[in-house]
Amino acid sequence: MDNDTGMIDRAATVAARATPPRLVRRVRGLSDKAIAWLFIAPTMILLLVINIFPLIWTIQLSFTNYRANRPNAEVVNVGLRNYERLLTDPDVWIAMQTTAQFVFWSILLQTVIGFSLAYLIDRKFRGHAFWTTVILIPMMLSPAVVGNFWRFLYQPQIGLFNYIVSFFTGVEPSSFEMLGSVSLAPWSIVIVDTWMWTPYVMLICLAGLRSIPDYIYEAAEVDRASPWRQFWSITVPMALPFIMLAVLFRGIENFKMFDMVNLLTGGGPGSITEVASITLKRQAFEAWRTGPSSAFAIILFVAVFGLANIYVKALNRVKQR
Amino acid sequence: MQRLNKIALGVSAAALMAAASTTGAKADELTLCWAAWDPANALVELSKDFEAQTGTKMNFEFVPWPNFADRILNELNAGGKLCDLLIGDSQWLGGSAENGYYVKLNDFFDKEGISMDDFAAAAVNAYSTWPKGTPNYWALPAMGDANGWFYRKDWFEDPAIMADYKTKTGADLAPPKTWDEFKQIAEFFQGREVNGQTVYGAAIFTERASEGITMGATSVMYPYGFKYEMTPGAYDMEGAVNSEGAVAGLEMYKALYKCCTPPGYTDSYMGEGLDAFKSGQVAMMMNWFAFMPGMAKDEKVGPVTGFFVNPGQTVAASTLGGQGISVVANTDNMDGALAYIKWFANPEVQKKWWALGGYAVHKAVLNDPSFPSSQPFAADFLVAMNQVQDFWQEPSYASLLQAMQKRLHDYVVADQGTAKEALDSLIADWTVIFEDDGKL
Numbered sequence: 001m002d003n004d005t006g007m008i009d010r011a012a013t014v015a016a017r018a019t020p021p022r023l024v025r026r027v028r029g030l031s032d033k034a035i036a037w038l039f040i041a042p043t044m045i046l047l048l049v050i051n052i053f054p055l056i057w058t059i060q061l062s063f064t065n066y067r068a069n070r071p072n073a074e075v076v077n078v079g080l081r082n083y084e085r086l087l088t089d090p091d092v093w094i095a096m097q098t099t100a101q102f103v104f105w106s107i108l109l110q111t112v113i114g115f116s117l118a119y120l121i122d123r124k125f126r127g128h129a130f131w132t133t134v135i136l137i138p139m140m141l142s143p144a145v146v147g148n149f150w151r152f153l154y155q156p157q158i159g160l161f162n163y164i165v166s167f168f169t170g171v172e173p174s175s176f177e178m179l180g181s182v183s184l185a186p187w188s189i190v191i192v193d194t195w196m197w198t199p200y201v202m203l204i205c206l207a208g209l210r211s212i213p214d215y216i217y218e219a220a221e222v223d224r225a226s227p228w229r230q231f232w233s234i235t236v237p238m239a240l241p242f243i244m245l246a247v248l249f250r251g252i253e254n255f256k257m258f259d260m261v262n263l264l265t266g267g268g269p270g271s272i273t274e275v276a277s278i279t280l281k282r283q284a285f286e287a288w289r290t291g292p293s294s295a296f297a298i299i300l301f302v303a304v305f306g307l308a309n310i311y312v313k314a315l316n317r318v319k320q321r
Numbered sequence: 322m323q324r325l326n327k328i329a330l331g332v333s334a335a336a337l338m339a340a341a342s343t344t345g346a347k348a349d350e351l352t353l354c355w356a357a358w359d360p361a362n363a364l365v366e367l368s369k370d371f372e373a374q375t376g377t378k379m380n381f382e383f384v385p386w387p388n389f390a391d392r393i394l395n396e397l398n399a400g401g402k403l404c405d406l407l408i409g410d411s412q413w414l415g416g417s418a419e420n421g422y423y424v425k426l427n428d429f430f431d432k433e434g435i436s437m438d439d440f441a442a443a444a445v446n447a448y449s450t451w452p453k454g455t456p457n458y459w460a461l462p463a464m465g466d467a468n469g470w471f472y473r474k475d476w477f478e479d480p481a482i483m484a485d486y487k488t489k490t491g492a493d494l495a496p497p498k499t500w501d502e503f504k505q506i507a508e509f510f511q512g513r514e515v516n517g518q519t520v521y522g523a524a525i526f527t528e529r530a531s532e533g534i535t536m537g538a539t540s541v542m543y544p545y546g547f548k549y550e551m552t553p554g555a556y557d558m559e560g561a562v563n564s565e566g567a568v569a570g571l572e573m574y575k576a577l578y579k580c581c582t583p584p585g586y587t588d589s590y591m592g593e594g595l596d597a598f599k600s601g602q603v604a605m606m607m608n609w610f611a612f613m614p615g616m617a618k619d620e621k622v623g624p625v626t627g628f629f630v631n632p633g634q635t636v637a638a639s640t641l642g643g644q645g646i647s648v649v650a651n652t653d654n655m656d657g658a659l660a661y662i663k664w665f666a667n668p669e670v671q672k673k674w675w676a677l678g679g680y681a682v683h684k685a686v687l688n689d690p691s692f693p694s695s696q697p698f699a700a701d702f703l704v705a706m707n708q709v710q711d712f713w714q715e716p717s718y719a720s721l722l723q724a725m726q727k728r729l730h731d732y733v734v735a736d737q738g739t740a741k742e743a744l745d746s747l748i749a750d751w752t753v754i755f756e757d758d759g760k761l
Contacts, residue, residue, distance in 0.1 A: 065757065069398045070716065072420055091727075156585040180587030182735050268529045269587050270735025271727060285391065286530075287720040288398075 055301075062295035069288040082295035092296070094271065095279040102189060102261075102275055103254045107247055109194045114201025115243060119235075121202070122209040132206075139199045147263025150192045154178040154264075185265050185273050193260060197253075201246040208242025209235065237321075244315045248308065255304050276300055350378045351657050354393055354404035355644075357383035358591075359615040360464055363678040364408075370673070371664050377657050386591060387531050390719070397422040397649070405652040406661055408463050408644045411447050416716035417647070418451040423459045424648040429659055430458060435666045441465065444682035447711050448645030454553075460645025461662050464611070465682035467631070467705035468540045468640040469698070471598055471606045471616060472496060474627035476515055496629035500541055500573050503605075503632050507581035510604035522581025524597040524606040525574070528590035529730045532722055535712065536640050537607060538574045538729050540631050543638035543710045545570030556755050563744035566635060571740040573634075575733045587734050598622070609642045610705065613698040614678035628698040630705050641709040643680065682706065717754050724750035 030038070062082055066075045086092050117135060121128050138146070153161040154177075162173040178188040212234065220230045258277040261267065267274035267282075280300065284293035353368070355361050361383045368379045382403060384392045390410065396403050397417065409417065417423045426449075430437070437445045437458060444462040451459055476482055477494055486494040486509055497503040507522030514520075526537025539547065546566025551557045561567070578586075583602050586593070591608055598606040599622050617623050631639040646665060648658040664670060668685035675681040675695070680702065686692060693700040713721045725747055732743035755761040 069394060069416065069719070070420055071398065071400075157583070174584040177585050177587060180585055180734070266530050266588060268730060268734065270529075270731035270737050272735050282723055287723045288394075289720060 058294045058297055061291055062298050064291045066291045066294075067288050068290045078291065082292045083299070086292065086296055086299060091271070092276075092279065095274050095276045098186070098271075098273065099255060099257075099275040099277075102186065102193075102257065102273075103251060106190045106193045106197075106254055107250050109190065110198045110201045110250055111243060111247060113194065114198045114246065115205045115239075117198065117202040118205035118209055121206055135202060136199045138196045141196070143196070143259040144263065146192065146196050147260050150188075151179070151264060154188055156180075179265050180269055182269055182272050185269055189261055189264055189273055192264060193254065193257070196260075197250060201250060204242050204246040204249075205239060208239035211242075212238045241315060241319045244311075244318060248311050248315065251311070252304060252308055255307075256300070349376060349657070350380060351405045351654055351661060352380040352382055352403060353406040353408070353646075353661075354382040354384070354396075355408040356389045357385045358611060360611050360679050363614075363674070366677050367670070367674055367679065370670070371661060374664070375657075375660060377660070387528075390531060394719070400651055402651055402653060404649045405654050405658045406646055407649050408646045409460075410644055411641060412712055412714050412718040412722070414448075414451045414459055414645070415714045415718060418457070418459045419716050421650055424650050424655070426458045426461065426648070426662070427456070429662070433663050433666075435461070435663065439666075439668075439684050441682040441684065441687055441706055443706055443709055444643070447641050447709065448643060448682075451714065453714060460647040461666055462643075462682045463646035463665070463679075464643050465680040465702070465706055466609050466611050466642030466644075467702070467709050468536060468607060468642060469610045469613070469631060469701060469705055470496070470629045471608060471613070472627050472629060473598075473601075473604050473625060475625035476510070476520075476604055477627065482515070496627065497632050500544065500570075500632050500634045504573070504577060504580070507577060507605065511581045516601070518601060520601065521583040521597075521603050522605065523577060524586070524589065524594040524603045524608075525577055525582060526590055526594070526607060527578060527582075527587055527730070527734055528593075529588055529726060529734075531590070532712075532726070533588075533590035534729045534733065535722060535725045536642075538571060538733065539710070539712070540607065540640045541574040541577070541634075542567055542570030543640065544632065544634040544636055545573065546635050547571075549713060556761050558748045558751060562748050562751070563741060567744055568740045570634070571729070571732065571744065575740070578733050598626075610680060610698060610702050611642065613702075614696065617697055628701055630701040631708075637704075637708045639705040639709050641711040643682075715758070715760075717758055720754045721751055724754070 063077055063079060064075050065078050067073065121132050121135075150161075153159050156162055156174045156177045159173075159178075161178065162176065165171065165176075166173040176184065178184050216234055216238075217230060220234060225233065256277050257275060258281065261273055261275050261278055262281075265273045267278040276296075277300075280293055280296050283289050283296060353364070355364065361381070365379075365381055368381075371377065372379050390413075393404070393407065393409065394413070397407075397420075407423075414423075418425070429435075437449065437456070440449075440462045444465050445458075446453065448462040449458045449460045451457060477496070483494045486492070486506075489509060490505055492502070492505070494506065494509075497506055503523075509522075510520055511522040512519060526533040528534060546564055547570050548561040548564070548567075549558065551559075551561045583597055586597075589597075591612070594606045594608050595612065595616075597603045598608075598616075599619070601622075613628055616626050619626075646662065648655065648662060652658050665674075666683075668683055671681040671683035671686050672689075675686045681687075687703065687706075689695075693703060696702075712718065712725075715721060728743045728747040728750070731737040732740060737743075738746075752761060
């Protein structure tokens with residue numbers, strides 16, 4: 001042990017000698033606070049340039065009629081008109097409802113299936129490590145790959161999905177269209193999102209289950225608590241903060257979901273699966289209504305930020321119990 | 322504010338164009354931007370003559386159609402220097418002219434003796450002028466195009482199929498002249514067994530993201546009397562956009578979508594149509610004339626493919642496609658770009674352009690007595706170009722197009738509301754856009 005300390009001291013001395021005297025003098029002249037600022041400055045500058053400045057700029061644009069495809073046109077301050085129009089536009093509310101439904105159903109399925117899988121994997125049966133890896137594969141794939149892959153699976157004439165449904169139900173494979181049908185298209189996205197992200201929820205739940213000390217179950221068994229009682233009185237309450245964390249992460253991600261919806265349905269048929277992010281993209285980069293789309297982006301940001309804050313407070317309350 | 326926006330746009334453009342800058346224009350090089358499709362290959366071939374004559378190296382930037390507008394309009398908006406010459410869509414003219422993205426060519430045409438009277442009047446109006454109907458030229462007509470039809474000639478001429486059609490409908494099986502006839506034929510083929518394979522009536526445009534369903538539905542709505550304004554230039558859309566004829570046309574398009582398209586045909590455009598037709602799935606396919614030369618040359622389906630012009634109803638009309646070639650104002654090789662325009666306007670070059678598969682609209686080509694018989698679709702092309710109608714070419718065309726895409730797709734594919742409601746909503750959307758532009 002003494003040897004180790006001695007080596008470290010020697011190394012520090014060598015390093016100090018190797019440091020140019022001017023730099024040493026400069027660093028010596030700085031206060032701890034200044035050195036701390038020096039260390040965090042690069043991160044702060046990056047944050048300002050990449051996050052804060054665009055946010056402030058977007059807020060500023062949201063009060064104008066600016067269009068990125070008309071750089072020579074006069075930019076007029078329109079006050080709250082963009083916000084007023086958006087908040088009274090039925091299409092925007094429909095897009096928000098679509099988003100909410102998508103978030104609700106996909107998170108519900110992912111949580112139920114993810115927790116169930118985690119519970120099974122936690123039993124540590126033979127080969128559980130192998131099956132854990134297999135289950136995790138979908139979340140390792142790129143959304144672009146998954147979107148294109150499922151487009152083929154859903155193809156009504158040659159897609160495997162329709163044939164599997166046909167095999168179990170007896171309906172003609174080409175008699176229904178997952179991506180083109182008004183009633184099925186929203187579910188087609190929920191299915192793919194669930195397939196891809198359930199492993200993620202499972203992983204977090206598994207961490208929660210493995211954090212429960214064995215002695216609690218042993219004490220419950222001494223008290224002759226049934227497995228059902230143990231599940232509801234020990235497992236679920238102790239894993240709940242982890243489940244809530246998974247729901248928070250997936251909720252934020254799904255609220256701004258774009259890539260999968262864009263690849264699978266593009267918001268169609270019609271506007272049936274047009275979630276808020278698709279509407280925003282169309283406004284910003286197809287219709288080039290930069291001002292109104294900036295206002296929409298701010299509304300979405302406030303909504304996600306507000307909901308996430310409320311949720312985090314609830315999460316903290318659960319953790320304190 | 323504007324300055325800040327420009328700086329930010331400039332920074333973004335610089336980042337985006339970093340890769341492209343490595344191919345920055347040299348004095349003896351030109352980059353021509355266009356969509357990636359059959360005629361673009363013909364243009365590469367044609368341009369070899371220009372390279373040989375001038376020593377200028379031609380580079381090409383071809384973008385797939387679904388991304389063409391996004392990619393190139395971003396480029397123009399960002400003040401990029403990727404393109405010296407651009408064959409841009411007709412609807413971009415208004416915005417590109419007003420935003421200063423294109424060079425006005427009047428003085429150049431006067432100096433070089435290039436007369437717009439030498440080109441088909443409909444093409445000049447559609448591909449070159451802004452404001453519409455004025456002699457202000459921002460492009461040289463480069464590629465005439467309209468929406469037309471491909472059909473399986475072998476099926477239409479099969480004696481058994483012809484007899485069955487006659488028995489069922491009392492009419493002769495032939496390329497349709499009206500939309501009622503079209504629907505009857507499409508219904509006849511829908512789900513039919515031909516050569517042991519189930520086939521379908523027609524492939525039509527239903528694409529949602531870019532322009533597909535608008536281009537498809539207007540091909541039916543124009544013949545039923547759909548117009549954009551009651552008085553040209555007045556933006557008085559009530560009674561024109563939602564006229565009885567327009568409603569009937571849109572209802573017919575939905576009926577065709579419901580009765581006669583292949584399964585899963587909910588988001589389909591040019592590529593999907595070509596796939597369905599070439600694989601023998603459909604009896605008829607809506608698509609642009611631009612694809613006809615390639616189809617006629619196709620070894621497998623070319624010999625069994627026929628073509629017909631868009632059917633009429635109360636009037637004869639076809640949806641306009643095609644583009645003009647413009648000089649991008651930001652080019653570093655203005656002289657070279659103008660030299661290309663001058664070379665391209667030459668009647669001999671125009672004739673070769675047609676021979677290679679490009680749709681020249683120079684009168685030296687179109688008025689040639691041998692033109693109608695020069696290709697199996699040439700006569701139909703002449704008919705189509707004389708009855709074309711185009712979408713708004715306003716600077717706000719992108720917003721106008723997105724609104725129409727949404728309303729049409731909601732009604733036709735997603736079964737939302739009625740045709741009248743869809744067109745009424747469309748007028749409301751367009752009114753807001755024109756109000757924002759200060760035109761209403």
